[in-house]
Amino acid sequence: MYISGGSSGNYITGMASGMDVDTMVKELMDAERIPYDNYEIEKQYYEWQLEAYQESAGTISDFQTTYFDFLNPSTNMLSSSTYESYNYVYSSDGVSAVVTNSNISNSHYSLEVDQLATSAVASSDQSVSASINAANTVDYGGLDNQMITVTLDGYEKEVTIMDMDGSTDISLNDIQLVMDEAFGSGKILVEENGGKLGFDTATDSGCHELILEGDLTALGFVTDKVSNRLDVTDSLKDLNLKTPMTFDEDGMVNMKINGVDLEFSEDASLDYVMKTISEKADVKMTYNALSDEIMIETNQTGSGKTLSFSETGSNLLDAFSMTTVQAGQDLTCYVDGEKLVRSENTFETDGVVFSVTEVGSVDVDISFDSDQLFDTIVKFVDDYNTMVTDFQDTLKEERDYDYKPLTYAQKESMSDEEIELWESQAKVGLLDSDDLLEDMLEEMRRALYMPVEGCSLTLAEIGITTDGYESGSKLVIDEDKLKSAIETSSDEIVELFTKPSESYPGTTSARSLTSDEKAVRQSEEGLMYRLYDVTEKYISSTSDSMGNKGILIEKCGYKDDYSELNSTMYQQLQGMEDNLLRMEEDLEEKETNYYMEFSAMETYISSMNSQLQMIQSWFV
Incomplete structure (x- = not known):
């Protein structure tokens, strides 16, 4: 931004003449920069107009996306299904x-x-997990006051093993009593076999998954967590199964499901195995911890769906007790x-x-559901009226020429609040009586009131009329008349709104048609297709057969979008910016010349003063 009066430091300014050169240059430059300031004001106003046009384009785009987009099926007014509830x-x-x-x-x-x-299903014939059995003999002497975490069907408790029966030493009975006290009797069964402990849920107790965690060494376990259910994150070789799993000589599982060859390492997790089988064999394989069963079922139902299995060198299917298949029906x-x-x-x-x-x-x-159709139409009319009213209010705003965009110099002497208040008033009337938007609104109004060829109804006949041009041609609904029309002629109403053109159907062809073809399309198509065509004419971001986008988008583009860079207004603003830069350079050059002229004058006056002093010295 050019600021005058900033270059006197390089020149002699008033030392000989006693003149205030800086002030004189500033006053000269203030006059010189009047065309620059006026052009800066013009550019700022044009930039505001661009933003106002882009806001208008955004409003139409939001309306189009809501009501004319098949990706929004619940509100898409082009689709007959939107009206049929x-x-x-x-x-x-x-x-x-x-x-x-x-x-x-x-x-x-x-x-x-x-x-x-039903699907074809193969499931475990029995529970597949083994009970919780210790690997080593129990150390009762090391169990006194031993704390462990016990989880029964998701309910977790900290329990302390202690003398419960009054004897001097910890015994199997004490451990059982501790479990009974924590969760209730008859739920967890503790047994001893050959000095090794076993834990499980009691038969017919209604309890299923049991987990022990903590320091389990004295209980005879070699890990800090054991369970009577499979952990799907465990590798195949580490699964706690009733029937131990075996692998081929290479430590692999080789099987075929529905003709699909599958191979898994003994180190693969059960979760990975189930997901891989589900994906590759087009089935669903799951583990149910409640029933402790593995299940494989086809993704499709019907008697034509079957499951076939085979396995070589390993026993995964047997370990999961999957011996029978129930065919689909x-x-x-x-x-x-x-x-x-x-x-x-x-x-x-x-x-x-x-x-x-x-x-x-x-x-x-x-x-x-006639109420739903009524609500759908009313909601559309309300939003249409809101859009039209906003545009009409914008078009009716009169510009106040006493409030112009502020120059840089003017802003320097104002507070931020003063600038904001001034500019809010200066932005009034940016699109006052704009021909482009007025033409668009008129096209929308005509689109709604031209008869639809082959349709027995008009908008007025179902109780929807306009409120006059002065009020923005808003739509007015006679609710009783509309409800009556819906009860008696719902199919005709749907046709009035959604009938596609027979000669030129579709939602993308209108802008590439000739004027005669467009007239035919408009006469044949329903009201919503007509409104869609109008919005496309003005705000389409897709080029037509001539390479042109919508009229409004060609003019302003969408904000922060590639279309903005190619719009006529943006290009014009770039040209104005270039002109301002050249004008700044000219002003800087003029200011430099003024200082050079004053400097030359000062040099000349100084020289004359020296000569005068010399002459005067001759007469002393």
Whole structure:
């Protein structure tokens, strides 16, 4: 930013003449910089206009994204499914239904489900984990006041082993009594076999997973954590199984599931094995700690789905007790007395998708949700009116020419608050009566009120009219008339809003059409497609067949977007910035010349003074 009066230090300024050269140069430069200041004001105002246009483009883009984007199915007004909502009443929880075609022939369905579709399943024939058995003999003498952590089905307690039966030494009975006191009797069973302890949940106790943690050396364990359930992070060779796992001579598991060859090292974790089998064999393999079973099931249901296993040199399948396979089966049901056999529990008939979850009888009553359609239309109208009103308010703002953008010099003498207040007033009326936005609003208004070819209704006939141009052509809803139209003509209303053009369908072709083709498309398509075409005309970021984006985007681009750099306004601002730099250079050069001229004058006056003094000295 150029500041005048900053270069006097290199020149003689008033020593001979006694003149205030700096002040004189500043006054001269203040006059010289008037064109610069005016151009700076013009550039700042143009920059504000760019931001205002970009804000307008963002408003339209948000509206378009909300109501004209198939990625937002719940609000996409181009899709007929957005308008079609139904109420469902079920006689039981065994089924759900979704209407996929509004032309359903029935409103009541009776289902009789004899058999559900299932996957082919192979599961453990028995619990696979071994009890908690110590490797070494128990050291009762070292157990007095020994604290360990015991977790029973997720409930964790710190327990201290001590004399509980009044004897002088810790015994097996004391350990049992400690467990009974901590969790209740009949839940944890402690046994001794050959001097080695064993822990497990009692049969039919309702308890399942038991974990011991801490210093377990005196109890005879060689690790600080033991459990009667598999730890899926353990390697295959370390799993606590009833049937020990064996591997081939290379320490590997070699197997085939549904024709897929699989190979695992003895060091692979059970979790890795299950995930790999699930991914590669197109099945789901899981471990259920509650039932202590391994299960493999096909991802698809139906009688055509099977499971086949084979294993060579190892015994993973036997160790998991997976010896039998239950084949998949089909869904068998009757819909209004008509028998259906399907491979999945979800099927479509008569434009309705049914999802069955249990065997038995169920009645389904379906009714059109007119309230939802009413709410959908009202919400759209409200948001449309908000957008139109915002634009109309912007267009009606009159510019106050007494408030112009501040120059750099003016800001120097003002506080931040004063600058903010001034500029807020200076920004009023940036788009006063803007032709571009007024044309867009007029196109939107016409789009809503031109008849849709082949449609029996107009917007006014369903109770939606405009409130006059002076009020911004906002839409006004006669709620009673709209509700009545929905009750009697819901299909026609959906067509009025969503009918695509037969001659030029789609959501991307309009901007590349000729004017005659656009006229045909507009006459044939529904109101929402027309509004979409208008928004695309102005704010599309995609180039048409001529390489042009939307009119507004060509002008201003989106803020902080590549389109901004290529917009006409941004390019114009860059040109203005270059002009300001050249004007600054010219001002600096002029200031330098003024100081040089005054310096030359001072040098001349100084020389004349010296000569005068010399002449005067001759007469002394």
